[in-house]
Amino acid sequence: MxxxxxxxxxxxxxxxxxxxxxxxxxxxxxxxxxxxxxxxxxxxxxxxxxxxxPVDEIQMQHYAFLVDDELFDRAYARIQEWKVDHWAGPRGDGPGTINHNHGGRGVYFKDPSGHGLEIITSPYF
CATH class of the missing domain: 3.30.720.120 (Signal recognition particle alu RNA binding heterodimer, srp9/1)
Incomplete structure (x- = not known):
């Protein structure tokens, strides 16, 4: 298996x-x-x-999702429509923008519980 x-x-x-x-x-x-x-x-x-x-504080985790270009466009439009803070880089650099790393596009943002999310259109390797 x-x-x-x-x-x-x-x-x-x-x-x-x-x-x-x-x-x-x-x-x-x-x-x-x-x-x-x-x-x-x-x-x-x-x-x-x-x-x-059953805790008072949730430890932030990072979750990255590889998506195709069409889903990226729709998801990014929702991020903007929902007024979700987002960045080009993982440390908050490039606020309100996306990146073009690894031959694709990517964006960082947080979910409602504060976890760091990333959507990318090209894998890192």
Whole structure:
């Protein structure tokens, strides 16, 4: 059997809001949810499971998504429409802009729980 990535749990302040944000931004499907998880499924079958941990503060994580040019255009339009702060670089450089690294385009921004997100159209390698 080859190795594939199956799922990850993303700590959320509001799991329903976070799942909806990812679904609408990335145009991915809602998946069956159970227990403490609200699930979203990526095109390759990977589950993003959103849960509200019993802590006061959520540690920021970084999640990057490789998308095609057409989805990038639509997602970036939503980022602008929703007035989500965004940057060309991971340290907040190039506010309100995108980058053209690695022969593609990319943008950094945060989800409703403060996780650092990145969408790119070309992989780093």
């Amino acid at each position: 080859s190795i594939t990535f199956n799922h990850t749990i993303i700590a959320s302040k509001d799991r329903e809001e976070s799942a909806r944000f990812y679904r609408e931004l990335l145009e991915v499907a809602e998946a069956p949810s159970w227990g403490v998880f609200t699930n979203t499924q990526l095109d390759d079958g990977v589950l993003l499971q959103f849960a509200e941990p």
